[in-house]
Amino acid sequence: MKLETHNLTKNYGEKCAVDNVNLEFEQGIYGLLGPNGAGKTTLIKMIVGILPPTKGTVTLDDTLISKLDEKYRDLLGYMPQDIGYYRTFTAKQFLEYIALLKGLEPKEAEKKIDTLLDMVGLSDAKGKRLGQFSGGMIRRVGIAQALLNDPKILVLDEPTAGLDPKERIHFRNILSELSLDRIVILSTHIVSDVESIAGKVILLRLGKVITFDTNENLLHSMEGKVWDATVTHQELDRLKTQFTIGNAFQKDSGFEVRIVSDVKPTENATPAEPSLEDVFIYHFGGLDYDNI
Ligand SMILES: Nc1ncnc2c1ncn2[C@@H]1O[C@H](COP(=O)(O)OP(=O)(O)O)[C@@H](O)[C@H]1O
Ligand SMILES: [Mg+2]
CATH class of the missing domain: 3.40.50.300 (P-loop containing nucleotide triphosphate hydrolases)
Structure with a gap:
């Protein structure tokens, strides 16, 4: 069929x-x-x-x-x-x-x-x-x-x-x-x-x-495009202007953020295992869906 x-x-x-x-x-x-x-x-x-x-x-x-x-x-x-x-x-x-x-x-x-x-x-x-x-x-x-x-x-x-x-x-x-x-x-x-x-x-x-x-x-297709990083509030604000940010969790050490980017977004970013959520974010942008 x-x-x-x-x-x-x-x-x-x-x-x-x-x-x-x-x-x-x-x-x-x-x-x-x-x-x-x-x-x-x-x-x-x-x-x-x-x-x-x-x-x-x-x-x-x-x-x-x-x-x-x-x-x-x-x-x-x-x-x-x-x-x-x-x-x-x-x-x-x-x-x-x-x-x-x-x-x-x-x-x-x-x-x-x-x-x-x-x-x-x-x-x-x-x-x-x-x-x-x-x-x-x-x-x-x-x-x-x-x-x-x-x-x-x-x-x-x-x-x-x-x-x-x-x-x-x-x-x-x-x-x-x-x-x-x-x-x-x-x-x-x-x-x-x-x-x-x-x-x-x-x-x-x-x-x-x-x-x-x-x-x-x-x-x-997302391999090498997904990153995790722990950043300060200030860094997060800067990253938001340059990259697509997925989830951000506040931790004692700062913000744990998910970043979807073709290039390494920041010095301490580590490659992460892609999920379907990352695919979605890659194509539709972060949590701000206003421009879709
Ligand atoms: N009967 C309709 N008349 C005019 N515009 C419509 C009508 N139904 C849907 N649309 C528009 O078409 C687009 C797609 O809508 P829709 O198929 O309901 O999307 P989704 O189910 O993904 O939310 C939207 O911009 C919506 O406003
Ligand atoms: Mg619908």
Whole structure:
């Protein structure tokens, strides 16, 4: 199974939100990573076929998804960034409703719903109304509804927003298992969401793909570009004007800083093991995202 985008482009008036995107997805987890406004949601909506592109196409095994139509939807599980949900429905009622829309047999749906509620840890809350759910619980219902039809292509837009650390880990484990025989595309602006699970990472900036590579290669590409140093407050201020600074921790001895730079930034800097966070910082700048 091969899902591809060809010169996929979306303009909103003058604004180009997605700019000539060419991607290829096969089995595995793909992390679509970029800051807010990078075009992730727009790209995803075109991939799932709910937003017509201004230019370009999406194909599955060389057939246009618009041609496949219902066949494509049967293969697809989609969790939108803003889950439209029904506050007065219980979790179970909501999933039954979606199952009906997806055309599942009621008996089959019943079983599937119980399994999925268990999987996302909501069995005990299935009779509770969605209006009383926390943000994290709503996300989990969202993930469950996307899985109802056992999709071969699972697309999740910012699925971990609102999840607490424990829920995040649980969620990562669920996805790792699911990805064995399907395409999973997950968008996020949080590096750690994709760091440990995505085989391939797409960095999106201003609607353009700036890198599309394996996690491993991305880390490899950063070798020799990441440094740790302990500096004074004054030095830190100076370094900030010249280099891209990642995390800075205040210690008794001064500030422990992470610096992403092609050259050794300061005398006492030592080379550090690159992380995906460093890749992100290298391409998007430090913690000041104003100019992205
Ligand atoms: N319906 C729309 N009309 C006009 N501009 C939009 C619309 N949706 C998104 N945009 C703009 O397109 C860009 C990409 O948005 P979006 O795809 O939501 O990015 P992300 O999901 O990465 O935060 C942003 O600048 C956003 O303001
Ligand atoms: Mg978005």
